[in-house]
Amino acid sequence: MSEGTVKKFMFVNRKAPYGTVYALEALEVVLITAAFDQDVSLVFMDDGVFQLKKGQQTKGIENKNFSPTYRALDGYDIEKLYVEEEALAARGLTEEDLLVDVTVMSRAELGKLMDEMDVVLSF
Amino acid sequence: MLIAVTINEGPYQHQASDSAYLFCKAALEKGHEIRRVFFYNDGVNNASSLTEPPLDDRNIVSRWSKLAEEHKLDLVVCVAAALRRGIRDENLAAGFRISGLGQLVEAGIEADRLVTFGD
Numbered sequence: 001m002s003e004g005t006v007k008k009f010m011f012v013n014r015k016a017p018y019g020t021v022y023a024l025e026a027l028e029v030v031l032i033t034a035a036f037d038q039d040v041s042l043v044f045m046d047d048g049v050f051q052l053k054k055g056q057q058t059k060g061i062e063n064k065n066f067s068p069t070y071r072a073l074d075g076y077d078i079e080k081l082y083v084e085e086e087a088l089a090a091r092g093l094t095e096e097d098l099l100v101d102v103t104v105m106s107r108a109e110l111g112k113l114m115d116e117m118d119v120v121l122s123f
Numbered sequence: 124m125l126i127a128v129t130i131n132e133g134p135y136q137h138q139a140s141d142s143a144y145l146f147c148k149a150a151l152e153k154g155h156e157i158r159r160v161f162f163y164n165d166g167v168n169n170a171s172s173l174t175e176p177p178l179d180d181r182n183i184v185s186r187w188s189k190l191a192e193e194h195k196l197d198l199v200v201c202v203a204a205a206l207r208r209g210i211r212d213e214n215l216a217a218g219f220r221i222s223g224l225g226q227l228v229e230a231g232i233e234a235d236r237l238v239t240f241g242d
Contacts, residue, residue, distance in 0.1 A: 029224055
């Protein structure tokens with residue numbers, strides 16, 4: 001049974017926040033997984049790094065700005081946030097452009113980290 | 124092996140549902156157990172009973188219903204994703220049930236492997 005079992009869940013976010021629904025619906029799974037007291041890690045790679053960009057304004061596209069939720073992850077004991085170094089560099093971004101504290105890692109290091117996970121869900 | 128499957132893309136538009144179906148069939152034939160199939164994102168559209176493909180094409184929705192009946196599969200559609208896309212009990216195909224995201228997490232915890240089909 002699942003009661004008492006803690007697995008390492010990793011959520012890999014690869015898409016920009018608003019062109020598709022993946023980022024928003026990934027966040028919904030992340031919050032539920034934390035509610036199940038699982039060991040949760042988040043990775044932001046490729047265009048997924050834009051999900052954490054400071055200063056998102058969505059009024060013009062009539063989408064809800066859900067970026068404040070990333071700041072609230074703390075409150076759900078979700079503190080393992082990893083960002084792909086190469087993805088940031090390729091998009092002209094640095095850690096200072098992001099709205100939460102993250103650990104920046106190379107693609108190769110992230111690969112090793114993924115290896116240690118029990119469940120990897122990619123959005 | 125105890126396997127759980129998640130499908131994140133809609134039928135016909137994307138191969139995810141086809142691949143997942145063939146994967147489940149092959150796994151069952153090999154004697155593995157499918158703990159649950161969870162439908163998320165546009166994957167919830169795989170559960171619409173209103174789906175009516177041309178007669179010379181495969182019927183992705185009824186194919187899932189049939190497999191569920193034969194193997195007592197637990198086909199779960201995410202309620203929040205379903206409501207966003209107009210899938211509800213009134214147009215839910217046979218063999219599917221609507222429930223929360225906790226069912227996906229639980230499947231991930233209980234299964235030996237969680238296999239994702241999506242983009």
